[in-house]
Amino acid sequence: MKPIIGITMGDAAGIGPEIIVKALASKELYENCRPLVIGDSKILQKVLPIVQSELTVHSINDPAEAKYEYGFIDIIDLNLLPADLPFGEVSAAAGDAAYQYLAKAIEYAKDHQIDSICTAPLNKEALHLGGHIYPGHTEILADLTDTEDFSMMLTTPNLRVIHLTTHMGLIEAIESINPERTYTVVKLAHDTLANAGFEQPRIAVCGINPHAGENGLFGNGEEEEKLIPGIEKAKSEGINVTGPLPADTLFFRAGRGDFDIVVACYHDQGHAPIKVMGIEDGVNITVGLKGGIIRTSVDHGTAFDIAGKNIAGEKSMIAAINSAIELAPKR
Structure with missing residues (x-):
């Protein structure tokens, strides 16, 4: 069976939503996995016309409700952010939401409802303003999975x-x-x-x-x-x-x-x-997490300076999803 890859939106004021939508325009990804976004539907809806996408956002509350069909972006809608969240600005709300997206993905991975986690970038300043004092994704993952050796x-x-x-x-x-x-x-x-x-x-x-x-x-x-x-x-x-x-x-x-x-x-x-050997195709992966959870990530940041402008490329996101597919535990 094709693995279910949980894709967290990261900081919604950055380029994460754009590169997710652009990446999921790839039919090949749907041939190799079942992508499931975890974030805010309103943000993806706002991004569609910006990147000139004809995909349909399919908001759900549980992975079992997903279509996993090309042309639809299945998203677990945590409904944490307003539709008018400005791009390119540090926000406590967006920092907290980025944490909540990841926490939900970890919950699903622990329950084997998804097979790997792929993260869009978060902003450390926003994360801290949102009340979560971690250096980044890796430390959150280690903390929420009680992992010491990673x-x-x-x-x-x-x-x-x-x-x-x-x-x-x-x-x-x-x-x-x-x-x-x-x-x-x-x-x-x-x-x-x-x-x-x-x-x-x-x-x-x-x-x-x-x-x-x-x-x-x-x-x-x-x-x-x-x-x-x-x-x-x-x-x-x-x-x-x-x-x-x-x-x-x-x-x-x-x-x-x-x-x-x-x-x-x-x-x-x-x-x-x-x-x-491949800076544009580079992927950052956290291994050793308890439960065999695999997390992959794009090898770049939130790029606030170009967020919401349809400039960001999706190549690293596609590479990160493909790595999540490759390394997903074979159950």
């Missing part, structure tokens, strides 16, 4: 990367890596791809130092201390993992198909290859 995965059409560390300075990142974190992220990578239908996912771990330390020539034994024990533990459980390998050649090998996913040690080590 990670960021980035994908392009030819490359998947998962991170040991993300938003911290390089020195702090290296200090925070340990065998337990290495093992945890390798297992998250394995479980995520295995649940999505990959047989024995092929995982490769980057070295921390140039040439993965080259047997002690570079660095102070970080690979032996921080990476190898975690890799060996994963191997002992039957996980198909290789490394640590030199990052300067590993990403090329992964891009040509030698591995299904790369474990990067720090932010730029993983982000830079993704941006080079």
